[in-house]
Amino acid sequence: MSVLPAVSARRRRADALARGLLALGAAVAMLPLVLVLYYLVKKGAGALSVSFFTSDPTGAFLGDPGGVRSAVLGTIEIVALATLIAVPLGVGVALYLTEYGRASLFGKAVRYFVDVMTGVPSIVFGLFIYITLVLSGFGGGFAGWKGSVALALLMLPVVTRSAEVVLLLVPGSLREAALALGAPRWRVVARVVLPTALPGLVTGALLAVARAAGETAPLLFTSAVVSGTSYDLGQRMNSLPIQIFNDITQPSDRLVERAWGAALTLVLMILLLTVVARLVARRSRLT
Amino acid sequence: MTFENAGETASGTAHTPCPRAPRLERGENEGAAATTVPRPRTAARRVSIRDLHAWYGDRHAVKGLTLELEPNRATAIIGPSGCGKSTLVRCINRMHEEVPGARAEGEVVLDGVNLYDERVDVVAVRRLVGMVFQKPNPFPTMSIFDNVAAGLRLTGAKGADLHERVERSLRAAGLWDEVKDRLKSPGVSLSGGQQQRLCIARTLAVEPEVILMDEPASALDPISTLRIEELVEELKERYTIVIVTHNMQQAARVADATAFMLDGELVEVGPTEKMFTNPDDERTEQYVTGKFG
Ligand SMILES: Nc1ncnc2c1ncn2[C@@H]1O[C@H](COP(=O)(O)OP(=O)(O)OP(=O)(O)O)[C@@H](O)[C@H]1O
Numbered sequence: 001m002s003v004l005p006a007v008s009a010r011r012r013r014a015d016a017l018a019r020g021l022l023a024l025g026a027a028v029a030m031l032p033l034v035l036v037l038y039y040l041v042k043k044g045a046g047a048l049s050v051s052f053f054t055s056d057p058t059g060a061f062l063g064d065p066g067g068v069r070s071a072v073l074g075t076i077e078i079v080a081l082a083t084l085i086a087v088p089l090g091v092g093v094a095l096y097l098t099e100y101g102r103a104s105l106f107g108k109a110v111r112y113f114v115d116v117m118t119g120v121p122s123i124v125f126g127l128f129i130y131i132t133l134v135l136s137g138f139g140g141g142f143a144g145w146k147g148s149v150a151l152a153l154l155m156l157p158v159v160t161r162s163a164e165v166v167l168l169l170v171p172g173s174l175r176e177a178a179l180a181l182g183a184p185r186w187r188v189v190a191r192v193v194l195p196t197a198l199p200g201l202v203t204g205a206l207l208a209v210a211r212a213a214g215e216t217a218p219l220l221f222t223s224a225v226v227s228g229t230s231y232d233l234g235q236r237m238n239s240l241p242i243q244i245f246n247d248i249t250q251p252s253d254r255l256v257e258r259a260w261g262a263a264l265t266l267v268l269m270i271l272l273l274t275v276v277a278r279l280v281a282r283r284s285r286l287t
Numbered sequence: 288m289t290f291e292n293a294g295e296t297a298s299g300t301a302h303t304p305c306p307r308a309p310r311l312e313r314g315e316n317e318g319a320a321a322t323t324v325p326r327p328r329t330a331a332r333r334v335s336i337r338d339l340h341a342w343y344g345d346r347h348a349v350k351g352l353t354l355e356l357e358p359n360r361a362t363a364i365i366g367p368s369g370c371g372k373s374t375l376v377r378c379i380n381r382m383h384e385e386v387p388g389a390r391a392e393g394e395v396v397l398d399g400v401n402l403y404d405e406r407v408d409v410v411a412v413r414r415l416v417g418m419v420f421q422k423p424n425p426f427p428t429m430s431i432f433d434n435v436a437a438g439l440r441l442t443g444a445k446g447a448d449l450h451e452r453v454e455r456s457l458r459a460a461g462l463w464d465e466v467k468d469r470l471k472s473p474g475v476s477l478s479g480g481q482q483q484r485l486c487i488a489r490t491l492a493v494e495p496e497v498i499l500m501d502e503p504a505s506a507l508d509p510i511s512t513l514r515i516e517e518l519v520e521e522l523k524e525r526y527t528i529v530i531v532t533h534n535m536q537q538a539a540r541v542a543d544a545t546a547f548m549l550d551g552e553l554v555e556v557g558p559t560e561k562m563f564t565n566p567d568d569e570r571t572e573q574y575v576t577g578k579f580g
């Protein structure tokens with residue numbers, strides 16, 4: 001006891017106070033999230049049914065409004081194409097930044113612009129595509145693929161940034177080992193760096209996809225509004241965020257309920273992606 | 288016991304002729320100097336380092352060093368920490384220039400070809416001069432087999448004898464008997480000492496002429512260290528070996544010649560026994576007797 005004196009009462013009180021304050025802060029931060037989920041489930045769960053997922057919006061104001069099939073499929077199609085554009089491009093840029101242009105002036109400039117792009121509001125990307133691709137009438141007016149391009153622009157900096165972080169985690173000793181074996185640099189990248197980083201790259205890409213799937217603004221001016229199911233990305237295409245945006249403002253309880261149902265569906269889809277991303281991240285051997 | 292087997296096999300395959308003549312040059316017809324005739328595996332190659340300088344940015348890490356590496360011999364490089372041993376060996380396979388801002392000047396001549404000649408392809412240099420690092424660094428995504436095959440696949444070598452070459456390399460590295468039943472398990476599932484021998488096998492698989500080892504046993508336990516040392520002894524039959532070490536006993540055990548470096552310069556090089564018993568330079572004497580460093 002003489003060597004190790006007991007903790008004083010004052011320190012005990014200070015400790016309890018600090019712990020309490022931090023826990024309170026955490027609880028306050030969680031509150032809106034919990035409320036959002038609560039309202040989503042409370043208002044949206046009632047709308048979910050088999051026909052909700054198997055029928056298109058009818059467009060009828062009175063009577064049966066239909067379901068969200070075209071919106072779910074549209075979102076999947078548009079986001080899938082956006083992913084196909086943004087992920088290879090983003091990983092490519094990240095590879096350039098980490099493997100080739102790490103210290104070069106051009107590399108630094110690219111990194112800076114990627115950072116700037118991360119902060120650009122999504123509606124700006126939507127407007128940009130609206131002006132360059134929709135108004136110009138390039139390949140017709142509104143089209144699903146134009147929405148994909150807008151989303152891809154939004155995803156690109158996110159994918160690039162996360163991929164760069166993951167690639168930097170690949171130990172330099174592995175690159176050295178491969179180079180010292182007499183491997184050309186592109187083979188080192190393709191056979192050692194990329195496979196080692198793969199789980200992290202997939203996780204980063206999935207999180208970017210999850211982020212893009214919920215975006216409304218870039219789609220508003222690009223793939224526009226339509227009710228029917230379409231598999232043609234060259235046509236106007238429905239999507240969940242746009243459908244929610246339209247329904248929620250309608251003076252019809254059934255349409256508002258459909259908006260909640262669609263919102264719940266969107267959140268569940270994104271949740272699924274996030275869970276998959278987490279599972280993939282666990283396989284990573286990089287820390 | 289395992290090791291004896293591996294040794295027999297290693298010397299058994301020692302007389303296979305070298306399957307390729309080393310090509311150092313980039314282009315097909317840029318000059319006649321670089322190519323040499325195929326030769327039996329037993330005749331290793333001489334490396335002459337002439338007035339070599341190396342920098343990291345402004346820091347002059349190797350200052351005009353001249354050193355002969357005799358074929359079929361292990362040359363130990365000793366010296367206090369930071370004296371430039373790693374930098375020197377990394378200049379021999381031109382890995383030094385991979386460090387941003389680093390550069391080297393001077394000559395490293397392998398069989399009459401200056402590796403720093405601008406016509407020389409750096410990728411070809413690294414195929415001829417293999418390297419084993421201080422920390423075992425197997426590729427984490429690859430199995431034991433693939434790790435050894437990686438050297439071949441990464442260098443674009445194709446051919447049906449992949450299995451044979453992997454087995455031969457693993458045997459030569461004294462690891463075959465320990466891993467032959469688990470070639471598909473991950474390379475990183477091996478113990479540290481086994482991983483280091485795996486990395487040696489990976490280096491051997493590319494069939495280099497010279498092997499550089501930068502403190503290959505410093506992260507290993509005494510038994511694994513002993514195995515690596517025995518391995519160096521065997522590899523001398525076929526390769527020219529450079530081994531950096533902080534361990535005087537290790538240098539005395541495995542090296543035929545020892546070079547003592549101090550502050551980026553070569554102080555003295557000579558037969559190992561002489562270097563440890565009766566060196567010419569006072570500083571060598573002080574270092575090997577543990578008076579500084
Ligand atoms: N990447 C680097 N950037 C800048 N300076 C470096 C770098 N690597 C090494 N140096 C410097 O070059 C000198 C030689 O380093 P080197 O690694 O060759 O020493 P060493 O003899 O291998 O030492 P050790 O026995 O500790 O491994 C040291 O002064 C070191 O500080």
Ligand SMILES: [Mg+2]
Pocket residue numbers: 372373374501
């Ligand atoms: Mg060193």
